[in-house]
Amino acid sequence: MARGTFYDGSRLHPRHVRDRQFATVGFGRRGLNPSEVRRFLHRVALDLTALHRDLALLSEENARVKRALRARQSTGPERRQR
Template sequence: MRRAPNAVGHLYGRPVRPSISPGLVRDRRFGDRTRRGCDPTEVRTFLHLVADELTALRAELAATRDENVRIKQALRDWQSQQFQQFQAGAGVTG
């Protein structure tokens, strides 16, 4: 499901966060300068770890959304069944 933000970068009054993909995290470069205390190899390793975690979280979110759809459909089916039984018990036709 794709949601389009309005002209000011908000989705129906709520701020829209930019999407950060695992590939974007893995491919991020910070230049050749070494800053005090930051080893470029360790930074790359950390970025790959973050990207892997982001991939796993996205998969878990997709599975949760699918489960949510299944549960909502089961609830709708149950409610329809209960309503039909209610109508049959009350002698309502139609």
């Protein structure tokens, strides 16, 4: 993956995290550019927040659908006999 910002508005994928490369700091210093690392970590945190929110909503919907299915199955045979 190329260096620098890759944010294009799409969801962060595991390959983005695995392949991410950070620029090194300027001459006379060692390590990665701290502001670039912070920006990337902020992006990871935002996407993970969205994923956790989506997971919670889907879990709630799944529970609702299961309840509705159970209710329908428990009243289903009675309706067919009429």
